[in-house]
Amino acid sequence: MSSTDFAGRRDFLKVTGVITGCLAAGSPLALLAPTRAWALDLTAFTSEQGATLLSAARTILPHDGLDDAAYAAVVRSADADAVRDAAALNLYSDGIASLGAGFATWNEEQRVAALKKIEPSAFFQQFRVKALSVLYSTPFAYAHFGYEGEAFSKGGYLTRGFNDLRWLPEVPAGDAGPLPGAAS
């Protein structure tokens, strides 16, 4: 996902809303993206609904150094569900309305209180799982959490730190095996 992915949808989808942002200057992704500014077009949600969802995602999983663009991916996925499925659109629309107008402008304490109030609702539970499943799979999250991802293309972690932990005692030889190639 990059700023260009977001923009590309504008040409052929009916746009009902848009949320925008700017990658933090320190973000590792800012170095890779063609421009720091990004915009996400919404097809099911209005701009205000999108802003509420983005803010709700950040309140549910608050990682201060993680860019808004990562949370926007959660909103994009919810928007896609709502386009496909009228029941999902209703669930989200009613849920967003139940949070109250201006939710995105409230401070964190107020937002947490509002979410706590609707915690048992189907909307909250569905959106919480949506946030869990999308947020941590974004490249923004990989960079933020230091996760290095697949390693087959780089020859695995065998020579890239799989056993570089030094703050605990080494495992006795009998309890583990040799590095491949060391034994014949």
Add this chain to the structure above:
Amino acid sequence: MAKYEFNDDGVVVIIGSGAGGGTLAHELTRRGIRVVLLEAGKRESLASFSQVPNEAFAQLSWLDPRTSSGDWAPAKTNPGLPAWLAKTVGGTTTHWGAVTPRIQEWETRARTTYGEVKGTSLIDWPIEYQELLRYYALAEERMCVTRRAGNPGLPASNNFKVMHAGATKAGYQRVHSGYVAINSRVQDGRGFCIQQGFCVQGCKMGAKWSTLYTEIPRAEATGRLDLRIQSMATRIEHGSGGRVNAVVYRDAHGAEQRQKARAVCVAGNALETPRLLLLSESGKYPRGLANSSGQVGRNYCHHVLNFTVATFEKPVYMWRGTSQAGLVEDEAVNDPKRGFAGGYFIELVNFDLGSLPLAALPYGWGRDYASFMDAYRNMSAIMIVGEDMPRADNRITLSTTAKDAHGLPVAHVHVDEHANDVAMREHGQRQCRRMMEGAGARRVLHSEGSPFATHNLGTARMCADPRDGVTNGWGQTHDIRNLFISDGSVFSSAAAANPTLTIVALALRQAEHLSREMTARNI
């Protein structure tokens, strides 16, 4: 590759190409028997395995809906996917962590060892343990299991160093980098493990044993295997004498086909196997095939599973390295003083960033939750895998509310946990916490209750008395001589061991029996 006629009634039809079905297909074809192997999924390869975790999950998993009920956690946290299995050539052996401990002798005498445990349907296995040992040795050699059959263990990863330090602090003696069906050196025409940590996404090295690139191509090389992919069995038919004689399935285009058969072996995993038997009801068998005992689908076991995830002051990078190369055997004993019957293993486990919250910590939110996730670099994880108690009413039935793409009712999974399972899980959580704290953990979290099941067992179980289950000690159904069950459904009890090694051992043994019976014209 062979191509047999639909009306060829000399073939053995195997349904499912995983650990049981894939191994059986190889063993039968190399003995000269002609086999049609039906697989509901597609055929992936080392090249096509996705390395994007959620794509990989979708690529390999059985995603048809399920329904569920009962008091266990998956009925609430994952009601549409309470139990996982694969839909792809190679079945669960594409995705598995390749952990291969043996079932122990006392576990195969579960009813005798544990005595009468109220609210359970415990029985003993109807096979001699000494005989099972012989097939374990064959299976371990074939699967290149580490620390068995002369194979070196895997080297210690960072994650295992944490586990080993914690286990040592907790006083455990039998701690090592595990029995895993993963090459620790080049052999069997496959490379060695390069510590990718992507075991469950499909091992692109092929270092991890899977029927997809071992048994199945070897069966094809005999010229006697007709593998039909995207072929979903919907019904097994029988003749007037009661013996099965054909399998009806939907092919890749959705068209219905009917393959005649001399014998049928069902290896669809312990959810789909009983579902197919139940779907095959007829005038002669109104309760479904092989179900005169009423036991098809009952005694569903899924192991006592629980994850423990801990954060440390310094980095672990748990994602680097073989996912499950670490084992503590000390709790895999029957010690009633602990307050429960049966034992459990403590196993190393790792999670990619995207899967961690969904698989291990699918609850919670806010600052507290996020701050735990923030320590992902410094995390280590272990899990318990223990014996759960069989209960007659923990069972697979045909769903009354959900249907699959072919209009057939999907599997409904009902589980009420037994108090013994809960006591074992709580003991396991305490021990895992002791280990993590012993290694210096700052915070320790356990998954709440049971995560969704991955070890599905017991729903067509072997039994000496036909009233207690579905098959005899060969996996041959008591009711129908030429109908066999060839997967984890046949386990008479769950035992603590991860099931795949035993499924393979039983498939090797069943293949000998089936070919003998065919030669003797008993089938």
